[in-house]
Amino acid sequence: MSLVPNLLRGAATLLLLTTGDAQAQTDAPVAPPAPADSQAMLLWFLLGALALVVALVALLFTALVIRLRPQLRRIYELPTVRGSWSGQVLGLLVGDAVLVRGEVRDEILDHDYDGIHEFDNDLPPWWKYSFYATILFAIGYLGYYHVSQSGQLQGDEYAAEMQQAALLISADADDPNKLTTYAALTAAGDLSSGKSLFVTNCAPCHGVNAEGKVGPNLTDEYWLHGGEVNHVYKTIKFGVPSKGMVAWKGKLSGKQILQVSSYLLSLQGSNPAGAKEPQGEKEAPTKPVAKL
Structure with a gap:
């Protein structure tokens, strides 16, 4: 009768031991992966060792060629060897560069x-x-x-890089890559304010009538950076430093820049005296009409 209780106690003990081992294995700390710096150091160590082996092999080969050069020269002088391609390779080892420079016959x-x-x-x-x-x-x-079109051409590569660069720039009101969606102002008061701002700030470079001086003529259909109101707004706000056009953000408010942009579009086709020759691409932007 005592056999069954003994078997039960033995099974329970075995179960406890097994569970304890499993718990110990579960609680054992897992070795963290090797940091990136260690992997980089290992890579550089292997590359350095490989470079050292290559250098040693090259040094031994050079020493062997120098030691055997008289024997190699005699082999190279054999008529059956000298004219062959392998013989010309051998000639490089003994100082005859005919394989590279060729034979000059001067005939x-x-x-x-x-x-x-x-x-x-x-x-x-x-x-x-x-x-x-x-x-x-x-x-x-x-x-x-x-x-196979496996690689990107220059145009596609440039577009991809510009797209990646745009992701690093915040898409807010001060993002030069984000075009606004304004409509040109047409009220007489806005166009009058735009004219005053233009004469005060822009006339020294573009002329009182926007006929163009140092800057381009702004009354024709040709535009260097786009003639739609939002393109003109962007050019005024952020400027074009490479062409000498200063940025007016921080000096003019957003509404003032839009007033100047709308005023410029109202000058399209005005043909002022002494207008500068056209520059840029021809466009036909919508001309704002003042609401009286």
């Missing part, structure tokens, strides 16, 4: 052009090898970029 052909004689010399092998390399490069470039 004059039976051609005479105003006292200028033509020599019958082949193109230098290094030049021909370089030309063959450009052909292989062109085939690889064509296949990679145009046939």
Whole structure:
């Protein structure tokens, strides 16, 4: 009768031991992954070791060639060896660069052009090898970029980089990459204010009548940075430092910049005296009409 209780106690003890081991394994700390700095150091160590091995092999090879140079020279002088391609490779080791520079025969052909004689010399092998390399490069470039379209062309790469750069710039009112959606002002008061602001701030470069001086003529249909009101607004607000156009943000309010932009569009086709020649691309923006 005591056999069953003993078996039960043994099973319970075994279960407790098993559970304890499992709990100990679960609670055991997991080794953290190696940090990135350690991996980088290991990579540089392996690269350094590889470079050292390559340098040692090159040094041993150079020492061996120098030691065996007399024997290699005698082998190279054999008629059956010297004319072969492998013999020319051997010639590089003994100081004869015929494989690279070719043989200069200096044989004059039976051609005479105003006292200028033509020599019958082949193109230098290094030049021909370089030309063959450009052909292989062109085939690889064509296949990679145009046939398989695996790589980005310059235009696509530029667009992708500009898109990534735009993500780093906050898309708020001071974002030069975010075009506004304003409509041109047409009220007489706004256009009058825009004229006053233009004469005060913009006339020194663009003329009192926007005919153009240092800056371009703003009364024709040609625009360097866009003739729609939001493009004109952007040009005035952020300026074009590379062309000498200053940024007016911080000096004029947003409404004032829109008033100036709308006033400029109202001058389209006014043809003032002494107007500067057209610059930029031809556009036909909507001309605001004052609401009296």
